[in-house]
Amino acid sequence: MKAEILSIGTELLHGKIVDTNAAYLAEKLNECGFDLQSHLAVGDSRDLLVWALKVAAERSDLIVITGGLGPTRDDITRQTLAEFCGVPLELHEPSLAHIRELFARRRIHMPENNKIQAMIPRGATVIPNPNGTAAGFALMNGKTEMISMPGVPSEMKAMFEGWVLPHLAERTGRKGVKITRLLNAYGISESLVDEKIHHLMAPDRNPNVGTMVHDGIISVRINAAGDTSAEASKRLDATEAEIRDILGDVIFGTDSEDVEHAVARLLKERGLTVAVAESCTGGLVAHKLTNVPRISEFFLEGVVAYSNAAKTRLLGVPEALFSTVGAVSAEAASAMADGVRQRSGSDVAVGVTGIAGPTGGTPQKPVGLVFIAVSTRRATEAKEFRFAGPRTMIKDRSAKAALNMLRLALAGCGAP
Amino acid sequence: MKAEILSIGTELLHGKIVDTNAAYLAEKLNECGFDLQSHLAVGDSRDLLVWALKVAAERSDLIVITGGLGPTRDDITRQTLAEFCGVPLELHEPSLAHIRELFARRRIHMPENNKIQAMIPRGATVIPNPNGTAAGFALMNGKTEMISMPGVPSEMKAMFEGWVLPHLAERTGRKGVKITRLLNAYGISESLVDEKIHHLMAPDRNPNVGTMVHDGIISVRINAAGDTSAEASKRLDATEAEIRDILGDVIFGTDSEDVEHAVARLLKERGLTVAVAESCTGGLVAHKLTNVPRISEFFLEGVVAYSNAAKTRLLGVPEALFSTVGAVSAEAASAMADGVRQRSGSDVAVGVTGIAGPTGGTPQKPVGLVFIAVSTRRATEAKEFRFAGPRTMIKDRSAKAALNMLRLALAGCGAP
Numbered sequence: 001m002k003a004e005i006l007s008i009g010t011e012l013l014h015g016k017i018v019d020t021n022a023a024y025l026a027e028k029l030n031e032c033g034f035d036l037q038s039h040l041a042v043g044d045s046r047d048l049l050v051w052a053l054k055v056a057a058e059r060s061d062l063i064v065i066t067g068g069l070g071p072t073r074d075d076i077t078r079q080t081l082a083e084f085c086g087v088p089l090e091l092h093e094p095s096l097a098h099i100r101e102l103f104a105r106r107r108i109h110m111p112e113n114n115k116i117q118a119m120i121p122r123g124a125t126v127i128p129n130p131n132g133t134a135a136g137f138a139l140m141n142g143k144t145e146m147i148s149m150p151g152v153p154s155e156m157k158a159m160f161e162g163w164v165l166p167h168l169a170e171r172t173g174r175k176g177v178k179i180t181r182l183l184n185a186y187g188i189s190e191s192l193v194d195e196k197i198h199h200l201m202a203p204d205r206n207p208n209v210g211t212m213v214h215d216g217i218i219s220v221r222i223n224a225a226g227d228t229s230a231e232a233s234k235r236l237d238a239t240e241a242e243i244r245d246i247l248g249d250v251i252f253g254t255d256s257e258d259v260e261h262a263v264a265r266l267l268k269e270r271g272l273t274v275a276v277a278e279s280c281t282g283g284l285v286a287h288k289l290t291n292v293p294r295i296s297e298f299f300l301e302g303v304v305a306y307s308n309a310a311k312t313r314l315l316g317v318p319e320a321l322f323s324t325v326g327a328v329s330a331e332a333a334s335a336m337a338d339g340v341r342q343r344s345g346s347d348v349a350v351g352v353t354g355i356a357g358p359t360g361g362t363p364q365k366p367v368g369l370v371f372i373a374v375s376t377r378r379a380t381e382a383k384e385f386r387f388a389g390p391r392t393m394i395k396d397r398s399a400k401a402a403l404n405m406l407r408l409a410l411a412g413c414g415a416p
Numbered sequence: 417m418k419a420e421i422l423s424i425g426t427e428l429l430h431g432k433i434v435d436t437n438a439a440y441l442a443e444k445l446n447e448c449g450f451d452l453q454s455h456l457a458v459g460d461s462r463d464l465l466v467w468a469l470k471v472a473a474e475r476s477d478l479i480v481i482t483g484g485l486g487p488t489r490d491d492i493t494r495q496t497l498a499e500f501c502g503v504p505l506e507l508h509e510p511s512l513a514h515i516r517e518l519f520a521r522r523r524i525h526m527p528e529n530n531k532i533q534a535m536i537p538r539g540a541t542v543i544p545n546p547n548g549t550a551a552g553f554a555l556m557n558g559k560t561e562m563i564s565m566p567g568v569p570s571e572m573k574a575m576f577e578g579w580v581l582p583h584l585a586e587r588t589g590r591k592g593v594k595i596t597r598l599l600n601a602y603g604i605s606e607s608l609v610d611e612k613i614h615h616l617m618a619p620d621r622n623p624n625v626g627t628m629v630h631d632g633i634i635s636v637r638i639n640a641a642g643d644t645s646a647e648a649s650k651r652l653d654a655t656e657a658e659i660r661d662i663l664g665d666v667i668f669g670t671d672s673e674d675v676e677h678a679v680a681r682l683l684k685e686r687g688l689t690v691a692v693a694e695s696c697t698g699g700l701v702a703h704k705l706t707n708v709p710r711i712s713e714f715f716l717e718g719v720v721a722y723s724n725a726a727k728t729r730l731l732g733v734p735e736a737l738f739s740t741v742g743a744v745s746a747e748a749a750s751a752m753a754d755g756v757r758q759r760s761g762s763d764v765a766v767g768v769t770g771i772a773g774p775t776g777g778t779p780q781k782p783v784g785l786v787f788i789a790v791s792t793r794r795a796t797e798a799k800e801f802r803f804a805g806p807r808t809m810i811k812d813r814s815a816k817a818a819l820n821m822l823r824l825a826l827a828g829c830g831a832p
Contacts, residue, residue: 011628011637013452014596015443016671020434022457027431036429037464039457041438044626045619048453055471072610073617074626105784106802111607131805152629154809276699276720282706283692283699286720290698291808293774301726304692304702304718310760314717314730344726358709392707 001172003034004056008067008077009151010043021066021156028160031180032168034062044068049080057144064164067151069134071113081148082121085141089119092126095135102133127163131155138167145171177229179236182219183243185250186259186404190218196246200239207239216397217258220247252407259403260288266410267298274406275344276302277315277336279327280354280370284399300344305336315339315351328353330371330382337375348409349375350402354385356394370398374409381409417588419450420472424483424493425567426459437482437569444576446594448584449641450478460484465496473560480580483567485550487529497564498537501557505535508542511551518549543579547571554583561587593645595652599636599659601666602675602820606634612662616655623655632813633674636663668823675819676704682826683714690822691760692718693731693752695743696770696786700815716760721752731755731767744769746787746798753791764825765791766818770801772810786814790825797825 005025011017022039029036037060042048049068056063068077082089095118103110117134120126127136127147132155138147147164149156185193190213194201197220200209207224222239226232244251252262267274276286276299286302289295303314308327311317316339317332325331336351354370361367368389373382383405387397421441428435438455445452453476458464465484472479484493498505511534519526533550536542543552543563548571554563563580565572601609606629610617613636616625623640638655642648660667668678683690692702692715702718705711719730724743727733732755733748741747752767770786777783784805789798799821803813 009628010624010626010639011635013442013455014446014637014639015439015441016596016598016637017628017630018434018436018439023431023434025431026429030430037458038468039429041455042453052454070627070629071607072627073614074619102804105804108605111605111611113607113610131809154805278699281703282715283694283702283718283720284706286699287697287703287811290700290720290722290772291811293807295698296722296776299698300723301730302699302718302720302722303730304699304706304720306706306712306718307716310717313759314719343729356706360712391709395703395707 001034001062002037002060003029003062003064004037004060005029005039006052006056006063006065007039007041007151008044008049008065009041010045010074012041012067013043021151021153024153024157025064025066025160028165029062029064031178032165033172033178034168044074044076046076046080046083049077050084053081053084053146057141057146061144062168063144063146065146065148066156069117069136069148069150071111071117071133075116077148078116078119078121081139081146085121085139085146087122087124087139090122091115092118092120092135095120095126095128098128098135099133127159129155129159130162131158136163138164177227177232178223178225179229179232180224181222181236181240182255183222183240183247183251184253184255184257185218185220185247186216186252186400188218188247188250193218193220193247197243200242207235209239209243216400220251249408249411252404258288259400259407260292262407263289263403263410264292264295264298266407270410272347272410273298273300273345275300275340275346275349277340277349277351278302278304279306279311279336279352280356281352281395281399281402282306282356284395285350285352285402288399288403300346301340303340311336316343326365328355328365328369328371330373330384333371333373334375334380334382337373338380341375347377348406350406351375352398352402354394354398356391356398358391368394370394370401372398372402372405374405376409381405417450417478418453418476419445419478419480420453420476421445421455422468422472422479422481423455423457423567424460424465424481425457426461426490428457428483429459437567437572440569440573441480441482441576443596444581445478445480446596446639448581449588449594450584460490460492462492462496465493466500469497469500469562473557473562477560478584479560479562481562481564482572485533485552485564485566487527487533487549491532493564494532494535494537497555497562501537501555501562503538503540503555506538507531508534508536508551511536511542511544514544514551515549543575545571545575546578547574552579554580593643593648594639594641595645595648596640597638597652597656598671599638599656599663599667600669600671600673601634601636601663602632602668602816604634604663604666609634609636609663613659616658623651625655625659632816636667665824665827668820674704675816675823676708678823679705679819679826680708680711680714682823686826688763688826689714689716689761691716691756691762691765692818693756693765693767694718694720695722695727695752695768696772697768697811697815697818698722698772700811701766701768701818704815704819716762717756719756727752732759742781744771744781744785744787746789746800749787749789750791750796750798753789754796757791763793764822766822767791768814768818770803770810770814772807772814774807784810786810786817788814788818788821790821792825797821
């Protein structure tokens with residue numbers, strides 16, 4: 001089965017926006033067994049959209065379309081698709097009710113032009129949009145199915161996973177089963193992972209094994225194929241066990257799990273509480289931790305102490321320390337972690353201090369120098385790191401390293 | 417003059433890679449005055465590449481192609497382009513010398529298969545690649561010029577800026593110039609923006625105006641065309657002024673600016689300091705603010721007070737408040753903002769409390785209910801918000817709303 005991805009939006013052709021939807025859809029459609037022919041992006045123009053639909057429909061069984069379902073005048077996907085398929089648009093009452101409810105919940109008046117977002121080509125099946133106002137739809141045109149969703153990534157993804165994915169699985173009725181799992185690792189380089197598991201990475205091996213890097217996390221990808229889901233699972237599990245044996249505790253989680261999820265799981269398993277003291281990460285460690293649902297049971301507080309005065313007042317870091325070893329030091333990180341742990345009464349705590357740049361570096365303490373300390377009731381351990389890249393990348397890598405130190409400390413301590 | 421962008425590479429259709437070249441080229445081609453028709457991505461397949469060249473060449477004067485110029489077996493752009501244009505490949509000696517030199521400089525033996533990277537279709541002009549081994553080339557096919565460059569962004573950009581840009585300027589005689597600007601707004605719905613500036617959004621108007629939404633931010637896109645860059649600028653500025661007049665202070669910045677950049681700019685302009693007290697946003701407001709370089713001059717501290725005990729100890733929120741109006745209330749948000757402002761000694765402060773979900777909601781206080789307060793030396797103002805979506809989205813929208821309230825308060829106060 002052949003498929004195409006079609007992105008609609010003049011902004012995509014002006015270079016201010018990088019289209020991330022296409023990469024997401026490409027991965028998902030490949031997983032569903034579709035043979036992806038092309039990704040096409042055109043502006044909000046009737047003629048170009050008709051051209052794109054025509055060239056894409058010529059050879060493919062499926063066209064997944066994103067964008068152009070907004071309420072404004074330049075959004076023309078809905079109308080053009082209906083016209084291309086030779087059917088009128090009709091009001092879909094449940095979608096209109098959903099739009100009204102979204103506005104009511106946010107206590108804002110619904111402008112009249114939002115009504116268009118509940119209009120659906122006759123004969124199409126509605127794809128519900130839990131995160132937004134634009135209804136999507138699926139429509140057959142000859143042998144080609146056209147699936148239209150909004151371009152807002154959070155809306156599109158929820159619709160794809162909630163409706164499109166099960167729908168495609170049913171439609172393809174796939175005989176062979178393919179399962180993918182990612183094993184996520186931190187604190188090791190991709191080339192070292194490659195060296196250690198090279199013997200499992202032959203191109204035609206089943207399960208097939210590869211590596212990828214994203215935002216400082218190394219993921220080992222395992223693709224297992226089988227006639228049944230049980231068979232594929234069994235193969236995948238065996239390869240996963242082998243890789244875990246080799247790589248050990250650098251693996252912190254699977255699939256979309258991030259280091260903070262591993263930390264939250266360990267806190268829960270061990271019944272421990274945590275607090276965070278940050279300087280250069282500026283709240284990012286706390287933000288990542290509080291992205292995990294129900295973390296409020298284990299996360300007590302975070303302090304972002306940018307100024308030295310705040311480090312002393314909020315965390316009890318001795319003032320003398322700033323004039324001797326300085327605020328960017330192992331001692332300061334330790335004092336921050338100890339301070340927030342003792343004051344909050346938490347079982348464990350982490351302290352982060354460093355220079356995120358682009359200014360503020362010196363030859364002795366360059367941009368990217370970061371100290372991280374983990375404090376438990378038993379001991380406090382500090383480590384020095386050197387990160388490269390722009391400010392936001394140094395913040396991100398520092399926060400990941402802090403969470404990883406927290407994870408390893410939690411894994412090591414059976415009880416507080 | 418019409419143009420197309422064509423990206424070649426099987427990896428682009430497997431979703432592990434986001435194609436950033438297309439956004440870069442789109443912006444540059446628009447600036448050169450080209451009317452970009454589509455962006456097309458296909459895998460390293462002869463048939464698909466021929467198809468893409470055919471549909472793109474049908475209507476356009478220029479096709480900019482990236483990818484598929486590597487030395488390996490799956491790189492087929494060079495051969496397929498020559499075949500499509502009906503000319504043979506010929507060795508380009510200076511390019512081969514350049515490749516040999518690059519290998520010699522890195523003290524590695526040059527594999528035989530790298531020679532193919534110096535082969536050029538007969539009649540083509542070579543585009544030098546200062547950063548890599550693959551030579552690019554420009555080739556006329558009928559009225560369409562085909563420009564082929566490697567997909568590695570650093571190589572492609574150097575080649576585009578060093579050779580393609582001057583070449584296109586000469587070819588077009590720089591008669592047309594196009595400029596794009598985004599005006600970013602917060603605190604208004606896309607449909608309301610549309611209602612207010614609908615009269616400026618006619619499809620064939622110059623400047624052309626459209627709207628788009630990304631992560632809760634509404635952007636008004638203005639594209640202005642002119643014979644000279646001064647003429648296009650003048651037109652763009654006039655339309656921008658008109659839109660700013662209509663939309664007023666919901667516009668906080670341009671192009672890639674976020675709300676935190678507007679806040680940082682106002683803090684700097686007015687010489688004021690800020691502190692942050694967060695509950696449901698869990699550090700995200702502080703994180704966003706500290707993404708701005710040099711914010712350390714204006715940002716004093718942030719407190720993430722998840723537990724009630726932390727709200728009282730760190731921010732001075734009266735305990736009695738929790739049993740009367742509750743921790744999720746306008747009163748609590750105000751007490752948090754006042755507390756962090758007074759204790760840190762900052763000029764302004766923001767407090768955020770709410771229910772990010774997915775659990776913890778009640779019929780009276782549902783998931784998505786958020787109170788935000790801004791405290792200045794003159795007054796404290798609190799507002800109630802209702803956000804929808806998953807936990808991370810509620811955190812993001814709450815943080816943006818908090819920064820926006822901060823922005824409006826800062827814009828309003830001439831002096832602290």
